[in-house]
Amino acid sequence: MVVLDHVTMEYPTGTKALDNVSFRIKKGEFVFIVGSSGSGKTTLIKLLLKEIKPTDGEITVDDRVYSKMKRKEVPMLRRKIGVVFQNFRLLKDRTVFENVAFAQQVIEKPANEIRREVPGTLTMVGLADKYKQFPKELSGGEQQRVALARAIVNQPDIILADEPTGNLDPKNSLEIMTLLEEINKRGTTVVVVTHNKDIVNLMQKRVITLKKGKVISDEEKGGYKDED
Amino acid sequence: MKISTLGYSIKQGLKNIRRNLLFSLASVGTMVACLFLFGVFYSIVLNMEHEIDDIQNSLVVSVFFNEGYNDEQIMQVGNEIKKLENINSVNYISADVAWNGYVEDVYQGDAEYVESVFGDDNPLENSSSYEITLKDISRQDITVKQLEAITGVRKVNSSKETAQGWIDVSTLVGYVSLGIILILLFVSLFLISNTITIGIAVRKEEIAIMKLIGAKDIFVRAPFLFEGVFIGLLGSLIPLVIMYFVYNAMTGYLTQHFALVSNMIEFVPVGEVFKWMAPCSVLIGVGVGFFGSLITTHKHLKV
Numbered sequence: 001m002v003v004l005d006h007v008t009m010e011y012p013t014g015t016k017a018l019d020n021v022s023f024r025i026k027k028g029e030f031v032f033i034v035g036s037s038g039s040g041k042t043t044l045i046k047l048l049l050k051e052i053k054p055t056d057g058e059i060t061v062d063d064r065v066y067s068k069m070k071r072k073e074v075p076m077l078r079r080k081i082g083v084v085f086q087n088f089r090l091l092k093d094r095t096v097f098e099n100v101a102f103a104q105q106v107i108e109k110p111a112n113e114i115r116r117e118v119p120g121t122l123t124m125v126g127l128a129d130k131y132k133q134f135p136k137e138l139s140g141g142e143q144q145r146v147a148l149a150r151a152i153v154n155q156p157d158i159i160l161a162d163e164p165t166g167n168l169d170p171k172n173s174l175e176i177m178t179l180l181e182e183i184n185k186r187g188t189t190v191v192v193v194t195h196n197k198d199i200v201n202l203m204q205k206r207v208i209t210l211k212k213g214k215v216i217s218d219e220e221k222g223g224y225k226d227e228d
Numbered sequence: 229m230k231i232s233t234l235g236y237s238i239k240q241g242l243k244n245i246r247r248n249l250l251f252s253l254a255s256v257g258t259m260v261a262c263l264f265l266f267g268v269f270y271s272i273v274l275n276m277e278h279e280i281d282d283i284q285n286s287l288v289v290s291v292f293f294n295e296g297y298n299d300e301q302i303m304q305v306g307n308e309i310k311k312l313e314n315i316n317s318v319n320y321i322s323a324d325v326a327w328n329g330y331v332e333d334v335y336q337g338d339a340e341y342v343e344s345v346f347g348d349d350n351p352l353e354n355s356s357s358y359e360i361t362l363k364d365i366s367r368q369d370i371t372v373k374q375l376e377a378i379t380g381v382r383k384v385n386s387s388k389e390t391a392q393g394w395i396d397v398s399t400l401v402g403y404v405s406l407g408i409i410l411i412l413l414f415v416s417l418f419l420i421s422n423t424i425t426i427g428i429a430v431r432k433e434e435i436a437i438m439k440l441i442g443a444k445d446i447f448v449r450a451p452f453l454f455e456g457v458f459i460g461l462l463g464s465l466i467p468l469v470i471m472y473f474v475y476n477a478m479t480g481y482l483t484q485h486f487a488l489v490s491n492m493i494e495f496v497p498v499g500e501v502f503k504w505m506a507p508c509s510v511l512i513g514v515g516v517g518f519f520g521s522l523i524t525t526h527k528h529l530k531v
Contacts, residue, residue, distance in 0.1 A: 049440060072444075072445070075439075075442045075443060075444045075445075076442065077442075078439075078440060078441065078442035079441070079442035083440050083441075089433065089436075089437055091433075091434055091437070102437075102441075103441050105233075105236055106438050106441045106442065106443040106447060107441070107442055107443070108230050108232070108233045108447065110230075110232055111232055150441075154441075154442075
């Protein structure tokens with residue numbers, strides 16, 4: 001469960017990125033958070049990953065109250081959240097296998113478990129035959145699948161996808177969203193931050209719309225709202 | 229930290245060194261220079277102290293008693309001397325032993341001549357004494373004053389000049405070397421810190437991903453700590469190997485080619501020099517490497 005309770009984030013420059021934002025995301029839900037540039041989407045992701053602290057309000061993820069967490073507990077929180085980025089953020093000097101295995105090395109999984117689990121995850125995202133290739137040898141869609149494999153290999157409770165289709169063509173975008181939907185069907189909560197209108201309208205999931213740091217709508221099976 | 233993680237961190241640490249080879253070599257080079265100088269100064273000071281010890285052991289302070297003192301009074305004076313803190317050994321020299329020694333030294337043991345001149349007289353009848361060696365020759369002045377203050381002591385003979393020169397030079401070399409080594413250690417620390425900072429900058433994206441995936445602080449920092457330790461270790465082992473050969477070659481050369489030196493000084497064997505110098509060098513190298521990277525990672529790698 002993800003709970004934002006009257007969260008406000010004001011940067012030292014005076015910019016108010018989020019203004020009194022409250023919502024709840026239930027376990028196993030699929031939610032789109034939409035909004036144009038400057039609506040506060042990136043700030044929201046940073047807050048959920050505990051990269052920054054809100055100036056006001058409270059965030060709770062799976063009974064972890066952010067304001068009461070110690071610094072050393074942050075890595076454990078992040079292990080429960082798999083992240084996917086718009087620009088993939090893969091390690092260029094490592095193969096597909098190594099990029100996915102990296103996520104497990106980081107949490108100190110034994111090598112034999114890594115060897116066992118990574119191929120399964122690569123099969124799930126349809127890249128089993130490309131495990132030896134380097135990111136530059138892959139298409140954008142394939143790179144995003146590697147990033148997705150890296151995000152799910154540790155079986156997180158939540159997947160947080162920041163503009164996952166931002167650098168992809170419609171076909172690849174749809175494939176990535178289908179994968180995210182499959183992951184969601186297995187019980188993982190999926191939060192997709194996007195401004196891809198077509199995808200949002202097609203998927204018919206819950207949509208939370210942000211505008212200038214405020215929630216302007218929160219609809220089950222909603223569509224992309226034009227803000228103007 | 230798990231064994232597999234340890235292996236991963238060591239591997240990454242070595243990889244970091246390879247990635248920033250130039251800076252790593254500069255750090256190792258400075259460390260080598262620093263610890264080589266440490267080795268040179270350490271050897272000099274150790275040999276000087278060895279020499280001072282030799283002089284100290286051969287340096288004797290003679291304590292003479294009031295004329296007409298009987299055996300019991302002399303023993304009492306002896307007991308008072310032994311109570312003093314800086315006394316290493318006390319040896320009683322009777323008037324007869326003193327005269328025989330004098331005859332041996334001055335008349336090369338020509339007993340006939342001595343008897344013809346002095347008969348049965350002992351001109352040193354009132355010169356029985358205690359010959360004392362001191363623990364610390366640098367405190368000789370204070371000890372002599374304490375000896376002179378003992379009741380029944382008529383005169384105290386000492387010769388401080390011989391050792392004082394060595395002590396002064398040894399102290400000076402010690403201070404100068406300490407100063408130079410401290411400056412070089414600071415430079416090494418700075419260079420290691422710089423190398424680690426560059427390593428962090430090069431792996432910025434990887435570190436950011438690691439943190440977002442849920443890496444613990446220690447997992448992110450460990451490769452850099454190992455990098456610093458490896459640089460320090462390498463920087464301490466190289467000068468030790470150089471020092472080993474240089475010391476043997478130098479002492480051998482000086483002993484063979486300079487008779488004056490070999491008469492004056494008996495060099496400490498290389499094994500004895502390395503007994504403390506080797507672990508100290510490694511400890512300094514590894515310590516500077518470790519703390520250099522610890523400070524840097526603490527500054528740049530907050531999760």
